[in-house]
Amino acid sequence: MRRSRADDLLGTYVPGTSILHRSPLWLKTVVLLGACVAIMAVRAWPVSLAAFALSAVVSAACGLGLRRWVRSLRPLLLLVGVLILYHLVANGPARAADVVLSLLAVVAITRLLITTTPLPRLIDGLVTLCAPLRRLGVDPERVGLAVSLMIRSVPWLFGVLSGLRDAAAARTVRPSPVQLVTPAVIATVDYAHRTGEALAARGLE
Amino acid sequence: MTAPARDTRTVTSFDLANIAVFAALTCVLALAPAIPVGALGVPITLQTLGVYLTGMILGSRRGFAALALYVIVGLLGVPVFAGFVGGPAVLGGPSVGYLLSFPFAAALVGALAHRSVRAERVRRRAGSTSAAPERRGGLVITLFGAALAGLVLSHVMGIVGMMLTAGLSLRAALLTDLAFVPGDLVKALVAALIAVAVHRAFPRMAGAVL
Amino acid sequence: MQPALRPGSPEPLYCADVTVTAEGPAGPVTVLDRVTCEFTAPRTAVVGLNGSGKSTLLRLFNGLVTPTSGVVLTGSVDPVAFPREARSLVGFVFTDPASQILMPTPLEDIELSLRRRVPDRVQRSEQALSWLRRMGLEHRAHHSVFDLSGGERQLVALAAVLAVEPRVLILDEPTTLLDLRNRLKLRELLDGLPQQQLVSTHDLDLAESAEHVVVVHEARILDQGPPELVLPRYRAWCAHGFPGETA
Amino acid sequence: MQPALRPGSPEPLYCADVTVTAEGPAGPVTVLDRVTCEFTAPRTAVVGLNGSGKSTLLRLFNGLVTPTSGVVLTGSVDPVAFPREARSLVGFVFTDPASQILMPTPLEDIELSLRRRVPDRVQRSEQALSWLRRMGLEHRAHHSVFDLSGGERQLVALAAVLAVEPRVLILDEPTTLLDLRNRLKLRELLDGLPQQQLVSTHDLDLAESAEHVVVVHEARILDQGPPELVLPRYRAWCAHGFPGETA
Ligand SMILES: Nc1ncnc2c1ncn2[C@@H]1O[C@H](COP(=O)(O)OP(=O)(O)OP(=O)(O)O)[C@@H](O)[C@H]1O
Ligand SMILES: Nc1ncnc2c1ncn2[C@@H]1O[C@H](COP(=O)(O)OP(=O)(O)OP(=O)(O)O)[C@@H](O)[C@H]1O
Ligand SMILES: O=C(O)CCCC[C@@H]1SC[C@@H]2NC(=O)N[C@@H]21
Numbered sequence A: 001m002r003r004s005r006a007d008d009l010l011g012t013y014v015p016g017t018s019i020l021h022r023s024p025l026w027l028k029t030v031v032l033l034g035a036c037v038a039i040m041a042v043r044a045w046p047v048s049l050a051a052f053a054l055s056a057v058v059s060a061a062c063g064l065g066l067r068r069w070v071r072s073l074r075p076l077l078l079l080v081g082v083l084i085l086y087h088l089v090a091n092g093p094a095r096a097a098d099v100v101l102s103l104l105a106v107v108a109i110t111r112l113l114i115t116t117t118p119l120p121r122l123i124d125g126l127v128t129l130c131a132p133l134r135r136l137g138v139d140p141e142r143v144g145l146a147v148s149l150m151i152r153s154v155p156w157l158f159g160v161l162s163g164l165r166d167a168a169a170a171r172t173v174r175p176s177p178v179q180l181v182t183p184a185v186i187a188t189v190d191y192a193h194r195t196g197e198a199l200a201a202r203g204l205e
Numbered sequence B: 001m002t003a004p005a006r007d008t009r010t011v012t013s014f015d016l017a018n019i020a021v022f023a024a025l026t027c028v029l030a031l032a033p034a035i036p037v038g039a040l041g042v043p044i045t046l047q048t049l050g051v052y053l054t055g056m057i058l059g060s061r062r063g064f065a066a067l068a069l070y071v072i073v074g075l076l077g078v079p080v081f082a083g084f085v086g087g088p089a090v091l092g093g094p095s096v097g098y099l100l101s102f103p104f105a106a107a108l109v110g111a112l113a114h115r116s117v118r119a120e121r122v123r124r125r126a127g128s129t130s131a132a133p134e135r136r137g138g139l140v141i142t143l144f145g146a147a148l149a150g151l152v153l154s155h156v157m158g159i160v161g162m163m164l165t166a167g168l169s170l171r172a173a174l175l176t177d178l179a180f181v182p183g184d185l186v187k188a189l190v191a192a193l194i195a196v197a198v199h200r201a202f203p204r205m206a207g208a209v210l
Numbered sequence C, D: 001m002q003p004a005l006r007p008g009s010p011e012p013l014y015c016a017d018v019t020v021t022a023e024g025p026a027g028p029v030t031v032l033d034r035v036t037c038e039f040t041a042p043r044t045a046v047v048g049l050n051g052s053g054k055s056t057l058l059r060l061f062n063g064l065v066t067p068t069s070g071v072v073l074t075g076s077v078d079p080v081a082f083p084r085e086a087r088s089l090v091g092f093v094f095t096d097p098a099s100q101i102l103m104p105t106p107l108e109d110i111e112l113s114l115r116r117r118v119p120d121r122v123q124r125s126e127q128a129l130s131w132l133r134r135m136g137l138e139h140r141a142h143h144s145v146f147d148l149s150g151g152e153r154q155l156v157a158l159a160a161v162l163a164v165e166p167r168v169l170i171l172d173e174p175t176t177l178l179d180l181r182n183r184l185k186l187r188e189l190l191d192g193l194p195q196q197q198l199v200s201t202h203d204l205d206l207a208e209s210a211e212h213v214v215v216v217h218e219a220r221i222l223d224q225g226p227p228e229l230v231l232p233r234y235r236a237w238c239a240h241g242f243p244g245e246t247a
């Protein structure tokens, strides 16, 4: 039941009124994802560098702030280090720069999409996108519902894990990791059961 | 009894909730610190623990759906892949083979695991004298075997993925992949131990008792 | 805009000779044992020990539990054959609101309830907001449900159920997780609702407010009647042993 | 064989000018605000609204929560610097027993608690059984904990904590899931224990049985004293608004 900072990763939407916030979802998606595909296809480091720098500019211009832009890339630090080392040795600096810069640019650009679109809109977009699946017998509305359920379950799961850690600490016992994780998974299945019942009770069969 | 009756054609609300919650479980496991290893920086993660657990507990159909949901949400840009990454960029990255293998591995593990859970139960019904045969280790071993099948599938797809996206030779890709094997074996065993306890607590997860 | 509530003529909740058995670790367990009852009072409270079968009894009426034998009627609907119809007649509030709220924010959750009846997105949003206003939770509309307090969460769950405008409200221990103030607030809110209510609870103050009280004990109905007669007996049984027990 | 309990001289639970802040969705939140208090009564009850800070206050004393500033003392141990020592002095019972019971059966769970002090396996098993006997749960020793009712589970969780023979017992809402009979049974059990107790609760009957009651409100201690003085005031605040509120 408790929030930690890790839960926020799914609610990354930042309210605002910039052009990115206001433009229709389909347009935004086509432009941003098109840029990603282009970067991956061209594979030249100056292009990647330009795109990367542009993502910073757009981020600042849309009121998202440079600090948030940097923070979204920090988890990649370790990976970037490994990639630079390997490609410097194996393939030379140009290739290293291209690999790293295109990775960073693409991550930064996709992040622009989810920080400027509220989650419900994003899910509506996914539902529209899934319309062709109707022919395969998949109901797009159900896909949207599943995504919402998944996102609302993540903070709950973090809470369960930290609760069990506390319980073990409070008893000053050291159960093996398996002993500790088993109750968490069982609680998870129980939670899924209750969620299923709530869905049924609310007529969302 | 409390679970709404299962219909094999459609996704019931009970199935939907399980799919969503296990996709979320895989997210949470993926967000535990990942350790990049090898030349390409594909990390050691707990995602495969999520894949094996989901398969063993939900079975093939729901297991596939749960992991497909996870991969789709990640591809859409929500940062749920290893190291808080998200977006279609991973399709061109070295871990693409592993990621795309997840739904299929879960389905494979699920098919094998649920079959052995049901067989175990039939054996018990048929007059086994032991009070709780599921505790005696037999099921742990068969579930571990099911996870091994999933392990092989995801590693094969992972190797192919590294060869295609990073241009590695088969040899180099195999060597890179080898670094993940010990960890994944441990995760498979852990998943089997946990899944046995779960099936003990929720006997209906593997479908009607025959 | 104030959402309209249909004032309800009573919808009798009825079951005849209902037995429910479940698969236990050592063979089948009888959870309800040949129960016959009819609830028509504006508020009926179900009390009983842990594991006596209260939640199972409540779940019969919206088809979440299927009886092994016997007949159940929700209004004039058979919830076994027509669970969808029964569920649209009955709103069910669970003990733990965390597993009942299905969407990441309160507003989205109430919108989910309205989806079928209000196709227009803007209208739907407005109606959902007006429900939150009724609960005094307008300022929380866009917060994550995990940032709400226990009481606020229970109110959101109730609003989401009321938004479908059910004829009957079934609540399974709705006050267990709440502090005294939230308990009083929820009671006040329930008192103001036109719907017929069936409430299971360990909170005997809440049971006191019902017109009819039912005691479930070991899978059967042990006693029923007006609260001023039944509750003192129940208190005595809890303290000194139930009939037929060697306390 | 009856497990021996050390009769406790009081271990004062003390905190001075303690502030706890946590990372909220919109910047830091103050969960406890410059709280100073000392608990020495045989039983102290902590009451307050949902989210007022009760659980956080309780968790200070076994180092599960670290104060942002201020000093905490558990007996003569600083739980921030020596969490292990503090935790072996204090037994902590969580609200939700499901998250506290770590092993699949009650017997195994109590054996887990005894592991450090009783190396011999046969003896350990015997002692665990005798704890279950004290709780009246001997017949449940080998059942799966998932088959126990809420009340039985809460009693197992308590037994597992008592088995470590702590000097102080901290209980976070121990009666929430219980029916009236189990509530009375738990109270009787607590009354018979020699340990000093600190209990947070929404169950005002349980609070009534304490020697000292503390009201936590909006991260501060609003009131404290003997139950017959404090509880009527708390009830009035819940019904008509807390001081400084426009009810
Ligand atoms: N699907 C099931 N499988 C096995 N046992 C079950 C099942 N459903 C209910 N039971 C058992 O039936 C009994 C009655 O359960 P129920 O949930 O109706 O009790 P309750 O009166 O609501 O208890 P509480 O006050 O603790 O909520 C319990 O002992 C429970 O363990
Ligand atoms: N780690 C944390 N991160 C963010 N918020 C927290 C954290 N810990 C506590 N809080 C917040 O601090 C407040 C007090 O929490 P606490 O659990 O102490 O309340 P409580 O009085 O025990 O409530 P209840 O009666 O519902 O159990 C709550 O609003 C809670 O959301
Ligand atoms: O980018 C991702 O999220 C995917 C990482 C894939 C890691 C693979 S999964 C199989 C193998 N075992 C591990 O521990 N890591 C790799």
Ligand SMILES: [Mg+2]
Binding pocket: C054, C055, C056, C172
């Ligand atoms: Mg119940």
Ligand SMILES: [Mg+2]
Binding pocket: D054, D055, D056, D172
């Ligand atoms: Mg609390």
